[in-house]
Amino acid sequence: MTIAICPGHHEAKPGIQIAEFNEHIEAVIWAHFIAQDLGNLGLAIPAGVLRDRLTYLHALHPEFAVEIHFSQAEHFTIKHQCKNAHSVILAEILMGLTNGASSERFQVAPGYYHDDFAYGEDYFLAKAPCTALIFEAPVATATDPNRRAALCSALASSLATMAQNGVSQAYQG
Numbered sequence: 290m291t292i293a294i295c296p297g298h299h300e301a302k303p304g305i306q307i308a309e310f311n312e313h314i315e316a317v318i319w320a321h322f323i324a325q326d327l328g329n330l331g332l333a334i335p336a337g338v339l340r341d342r343l344t345y346l347h348a349l350h351p352e353f354a355v356e357i358h359f360s361q362a363e364h365f366t367i368k369h370q371c372k373n374a375h376s377v378i379l380a381e382i383l384m385g386l387t388n389g390a391s392s393e394r395f396q397v398a399p400g401y402y403h404d405d406f407a408y409g410e411d412y413f414l415a416k417a418p419c420t421a422l423i424f425e426a427p428v429a430t431a432t433d434p435n436r437r438a439a440l441c442s443a444l445a446s447s448l449a450t451m452a453q454n455g456v457s458q459a460y461q462g
């Protein structure tokens with residue numbers, strides 16, 4: 290059982306940049322912490338362009354993949370693969386687990402590119418070779434190291450619980 294944790298964006302196109310905050314660099318840190326908290330279950334995917342991350346995932350063939358992003362919203366969002374019923378169910382399960390493990394509040398949403406269904410499904414979610422989700426955290430959570438550490442471990446323990454409950458059965462190829 291492997292849960293791949295992917296940092297969103299890449300060095301040349303790092304996503305949101307506000308003052309000291311760099312979305313890609315923050316996502317690399319979170320991927321590392323979450324994978325570390327997951328122990329044998331977790332693997333942080335090397336940073337790189339999306340195409341390379343997907344190539345890595347196709348070679349690795351994990352049971353489950355999570356990509357880390359940030360937004361300027363106040364709330365946390367878990368985005369699922371729009372056309373994958375298992376991904377929708379797992380997003381709901383994970384939201385419930387994470388809401389129990391964290392004082393923060395998570396919501397579930399379909400993963401469309403730029404949050405606009407007219408652009409179609411998010412490319413990572415559409416092309417991942419396994420059931421996949423996106424975690425989107427508020428930028429504000431990155432400025433407090435204690436909050437970040439608590440969130441990463443809450444996410445990791447929720448993912449581990451979900452994995453123990455049979456995430457592999459949800460794998461659709």
Ligand SMILES: [Zn+2]
Pocket residue numbers: 297298304305312358359
């Ligand atoms: Zn992003």
